[in-house]
Amino acid sequence: MSLPDRGSQTGPSPRAGLAWVVHDTRVRDVVLQGLALAVVVGAIAFFVSNAAEALRVRGIASGFGYLSQEAGFGIGESLFLGFEPSDSYLRAFLVGLVNTLRVSLLAIVAATVLGFVLGIMRLSRNLGAAKLSAAYVELFRNTPQLLQIVFWYAVMTRLPGPRQAISPGGDVFVSNRGIKLPWPIADAAYAWAGAAFLVAILAAYLLRGWARARRARIGTAPPIGGACAALLLGLPVLAWALAGAPTALDRPALRGLNFVGGATLSPEFVALFLGLSLYTAAFIAEIVRGGIEAVHRGQVDAARSLGLRQAQIYRLVVIPQALRVMVPPAAGQYVSLAKSSSLAVAIGYPDLVNVSNTTLNQTGHVVEALLLMSLVYLAISFSIAAAMNLYNRLVAIKER
Amino acid sequence: MGPTDAAIRPAGSARPLAWLRANFFGSIPSSLMSLALLAALAATLPDLVRWALVDSVWRTADPAVCRTAGGACWAVIGEKYRVMLFGTYPFDQHWRGYAMMAIVLTLVGVSTVRRLWSGALLIAWGVGLSAAMVLQFGGFAGLARVPTSLWGGLPLTLAIFLGTVLGGFPLAVLLALGRQSRLPVVRALSIGFIETVRGVPLVNILFVAALLFPLFMPAGVNFDKLLRAQVGMLIFFAAYTAESVRGGLQAVPHSQYEAADSLGVSYWERTLKIVLPQALRIAIPAVVNDVIRAFKNTSVLVIIGLLDLLGGTMAALEDPRWTRFYVEAYLFVAALYFLFCFSLSQYSQKLETEMKTGRNY
Structure with a gap:
């Protein structure tokens, strides 16, 4: 909002002395802003010179040269990249970043699904469902997220050991060493399936474009929902089958005191994932509820009077309008979830903060390590915000 | 199931069957949902009750008693509550x-x-x-x-919380005004500050406060660790609350500004006597939410080694004899946080409705 400009009301007055500096708003604005800028720049210069002096005294050369040095510490989880203590600090940082992104993305998906279910439940005519959802939301919203994360970690460590592991079936084992899952043995077929999935997304997008154009031209178009689903599911399966249909699984098995084989979700990962997703789900639930409640009652009545079925009312009328209300606050929740993943440092999950902390303790490059970490978080926050702005522009009401 | 329909409430308790039918078995999906919920309750509740109430130990000085009982060890709270509540004080x-x-x-x-x-x-x-x-x-x-290095537990949490809110709120108002200012430099500085702080995690801010502040000061100047953490919390709170205050400022009708200007009122007089009283009133519910978040955020202090309520609890449970019973201790602490935050949030909702009805322009 721009405030009323009062800048040009008074010109330079003929009064003597320096009074015109105070009385001419244009001059005053320039002087005030110059002062503000000078104070900020001066403070930063003061801090930087102090920091440079302190580092010189401690004999620490500043700069990012340390990133190529050998890290010398191990990282428990290093998905995709792999990490040895002989690797560089830069690689350690990237492993930390991947770990942050991995837990954040999975938790965002889980929080969205659970939040949607809870939000709809809250509005249900079934009193049990509504009250259960309300209790969940209040419980998880009104306790600190860090407390929830360390709580889940405490629960994980209190589970029985591998020998008495709880098995919900299907070679899945839950113990105080984390969750063990059977996992497909790497095969080129999965890469093909992944590529086919990307192609299917593109094809589905094009199909939708064709259907929309057709509807715009002649008024009707065949329903494409089924075709899209078939494409998205069928194409990857087809690619997988053509590439030899490998079904070999790496199954976890108890050897001695621990499991070998299979994929592992570490106790730290599980605790952080639960802490992030269950907490955020409570907020998403409120956003979903608010979004659906914001859709005007008349919209539902109008849709019903047109003869739409309940499911159609939801899919075609309520959800599209509710999404418009829900997206901006949901984006805020996603950003804050990604940032909250930094609480990982409390339970020792090797995320960005954890790795940066070890790095700055070992090398003394406090300024550089913190700067790098902050910039990465800013980049994550701003890219989620930018993506949501883009989406928002797509779904915003187009006034013609 | 109509999502926008409110639950049908019984006229009285005279017809509990009708009430049950309306609220739990109103339609086939609703009935299925009720049965599913009932099944879920039947699967979890007995074990939970047995753990928390039947097999639990409420008072003992001997952790071995808890181990043999097999249920919840609530005794850990009675044994350790002093350290949990007061840390190293x-x-x-x-x-x-x-x-x-x-x-x-x-x-x-x-x-x-x-x-x-x-x-x-x-x-x-x-x-x-x-x-x-x-x-x-x-x-x-x-x-x-008592030096601040010995402070801990709930008093530390409350002290930091109050410092954060009382110190951060004026800063938040200044930042919000700065963001709305017609002076481009002031506006840019405010936006830069707000967005940078909001773009990084609180842990990041606290690391900067704990590790970089000492570097930024001239040699020999040492800030108390608690004070540094306080400044970090305060800055974080101010950046978020500034956005809530901005919401209030934007909701003040433009005509208010114009009327003030046409009367020749100065910027500060207009801001303090006309704009802010209306804007803050509108912003109160949002600000109370920020205050609740600030209270929850005090738990993050444990990451930079301060013994706040959560930190005190973690320290108390480091005693190897009791270290098994983190879950029970955390549940107790969670109950304390919940009590405070839930009452504040209920209050905030009440305030919001009151403010809406009481609006007089």
């Missing part, structure tokens, strides 16, 4: 912590009554906070001095 001085908490909670409680919002309340806050500080610091009126 000298044991024989804990009454000061109790007194401090009583003062602060009374002030917060009294302040929720809108009828009492007046100058006298401000004075009460001034007196109460001074008393609380004297109690915490000591070295005055015959009280032994």
Whole structure:
């Protein structure tokens, strides 16, 4: 909002002395802003010179040269990249970043699904469902997220050991060493399936474009929902089958005191994932509820009077309008979830903060390590915000 | 199931069957949902009750008793609550912590009554906070001095929380005004500050406060660790609350600004006497939410090694004899946080409805 400009009301007055500096708003604005800028720049210069002096005294050369040095510490989880203590600090940082992104993305998906279910439940005519959802939301919203994360970690460590592991079936084992899952043995077929999935997304997008154009031209178009689903599911399966249909699984098995084989979700990962997703789900639930409640009652009545079925009312009328209300606050929740993943440092999950902390303790490059970490978080926050702005522009009401 | 339909409430308890049918078995999906919920309850509730109530141990000084019982070990709370609530604060001085908490909670409680919002309340806050500080610091009126490095537990949490809110709020108002300013430099500085702080995690801010502040100061100048953490919390709170205040500022009708300008009122007079009173009133519910978040965020202090309520609990459970029973201790702490945050959020909702009906322009 721009405030009323009062800048040009008074010109330079003929009064003597320096009074015109105070009385001419244009001059005053320039002087005030110059002062503000000078104070900020001066403070930063003061801090930087102090920091440079302190580092010189401690004999620490500043700069990012340390990133190529050998890290010398191990990282428990290093998905995709792999990490040895002989690797560089830069690689350690990237492993930390991947770990942050991995837990954040999975938790965002889980929080969205659970939040949607809870939000709809809250509005249900079934009193049990509504009250259960309300209790969940209040419980998880009104306790600190860090407390929830360390709580889940405490629960994980209190589970029985591998020998008495709880098995919900299907070679899945839950113990105080984390969750063990059977996992497909790497095969080129999965890469093909992944590529086919990307192609299917593109094809589905094009199909939708064709259907929309057709509807715009002649008024009707065949329903494409089924075709899209078939494409998205069928194409990857087809690619997988053509590439030899490998079904070999790496199954976890108890050897001695621990499991070998299979994929592992570490106790730290599980605790952080639960802490992030269950907490955020409570907020998403409120956003979903608010979004659906914001859709005007008349919209539902109008849709019903047109003869739409309940499911159609939801899919075609309520959800599209509710999404418009829900997206901006949901984006805020996603950003804050990604940032909250930094609480990982409390339970020792090797995320960005954890790795940066070890790095700055070992090398003394406090300024550089913190700067790098902050910039990465800013980049994550701003890219989620930018993506949501883009989406928002797509779904915003187009006034013609 | 119509999502926008409110649940049908019974006219009286005379017809419980009809009520049950309307609210739990109104349609086939609703009935299925009820059965599913019932099944889920039947699967989890008995085990939970057995763990928490039947097999649990409520009082014992011997952790072995808990181990053999197999249920929840609530005894850990009775054994360790002093460390959980007060951290490393000298044991024989804990009454000061109790007194401090009583003062602060009374002030917060009294302040929720809108009828009492007046100058006298401000004075009460001034007196109460001074008393609380004297109690915490000591070295005055015959009280032994307790260095901040020994502070801990709930008094530390409350002290940081109050410092964050009371110090951060004026900064938030200034930042919000700065963001709305017609001076481009002031606006840019405010936006840069707000967005940068909001773009990084609180942990990041606290790391900067704990590790970089000492570097930024001239050699020999040492800031207390607690003070550094306080500044970090305060900055974080201010950046978020500035956005809530901005929401209030934007909701003040433009005609208010124009009317003030046409009367020739100066910027500060217009801001302080016309704009802010209306804007803050609108912003109150959002600000209360920020305050709740600030309270929850105090738990993050444990990451930079301060023994706040959560930190004190973690420290208490480091005792190897009791270290198994983190879950029970955390549940107790969670109940404390929940009590405070839930009452504040209920209050905020009440305030919101009151404010809506009481709007007089």
